Amino acid sequence: MPITYKNIEFEAVLGDITNQPDVEAVVNAANAELAIGGGVAGAIHRAAGPELYEECKPLAPINPGEAVITKAYNLPNKYVIHCLGPVYGSDKPEDELLANCYKNALRLAEENKISSIAFPSISTGAFRYPFQKATDVSFNTILGELERFKHLQKIRFVLFSEQDLRFYEEKLGKLE
Ligand code: ADP
Numbered sequence: 001m002p003i004t005y006k007n008i009e010f011e012a013v014l015g016d017i018t019n020q021p022d023v024e025a026v027v028n029a030a031n032a033e034l035a036i037g038g039g040v041a042g043a044i045h046r047a048a049g050p051e052l053y054e055e056c057k058p059l060a061p062i063n064p065g066e067a068v069i070t071k072a073y074n075l076p077n078k079y080v081i082h083c084l085g086p087v088y089g090s091d092k093p094e095d096e097l098l099a100n101c102y103k104n105a106l107r108l109a110e111e112n113k114i115s116s117i118a119f120p121s122i123s124t125g126a127f128r129y130p131f132q133k134a135t136d137v138s139f140n141t142i143l144g145e146l147e148r149f150k151h152l153q154k155i156r157f158v159l160f161s162e163q164d165l166r167f168y169e170e171k172l173g174k175l176e
Contacts, residue, residue, distance in 0.1 A: 002154075005175045006146050012157040012168035018047035021076035023116040023156055025069075027105050029125065030082035034060040034068070039125040044080060048073040052080065064091040065100030069108045079112060081105045085123030088130070095137050098123055102141040109152055116154035121164060131164060139171055 002011040017026050017040055029040040034056035036045040045052055055070045059082075062068060067083040083105050086097035101122050109117050119138070123129035142155065159165040 003172055003176055008146060008149065008152065009154040010156075010172055010175070011154075012159060012165055012172055014160075014162060014165045015158050016043060016160075017118060017120045017158045018043045018075060020118040020156065020158060023077060023118045023154065024114045025079040025081050025109055025112075025117045026072070026075065026077050027117065027119045027122070028080050028082040029120050029122045029127075030062070030084050032061040032063070032084055034062065034082055037126075040120045044075070048075045048080065056082065065097040065104065067101060067104035067108055069112060079114065081108050081117070083122055085127050085129065088123065088128040094123075094129065095133075098129065098134060098137045099141040102138055103145060106142065106145050106148075106152065110148065110150060113151045115151055116156070117152065118156040118158050120158050120160070124164075132167060135167055135171060143175075 002009045028044045031037045036042055051073045059068045062084045064084050064086045067081055069079055069081050072080050083101035085101050086094045088094055091097055124131045124134045157168050
């Protein structure tokens with residue numbers, strides 16, 4: 001169930017980041033080379049098709065915390081915003097670098113007048129960031145940026161397990 005907080009609609013859903021046709025931008029949990037890879041990046045590149053990597057190549061490599069924006073090709077969205085999360089235990093300070101991902105993704109969304117965006121849980125797969133800690137960073141960062149929004153109206157979190165979804169739903173429930 002979506003909730004509205006400070007005029008922004010938030011929701012958490014169980015699903016696949018490549019199947020969110022009603023949002024303008026999806027966020028990729030990218031690797032430094034902006035290449036295909038596993039997890040979210042693999043799914044996004046497979047669904048978008050090879051042109052996505054062609055656009056990504058000259059933009060790579062990116063550093064932890066950075067984000068870049070591309071078109072979405074065969075995905076049902078207008079844009080992909082690629083964020084490189086920190087590898088937990090090696091890219092430090094992890095919380096600051098993860099927060100930078102969310103800030104930079106939101107900044108690019110605003111610069112491109114994007115009204116709706118879907119985030120996966122960046123860094124919590126191959127990069128091993130503890131899920132609950134990562135969720136705290138994601139919430140605190142996004143809530144800290146709300147005042148800056150001029151275009152964004154809707155933020156969706158796309159989770160890959162029931163357990164992850166429940167955790168996000170609990171956090172969203174506390175906002176109301
Ligand atoms: P990272 O390398 O940043 O850790 P991963 O893609 O390995 O990124 O995983 C990030 C999170 O996304 C994990 O919680 C994982 O379970 C989840 N995930 C993996 N594939 C998908 C997908 N297709 N859609 C949404 N979430 C996904």
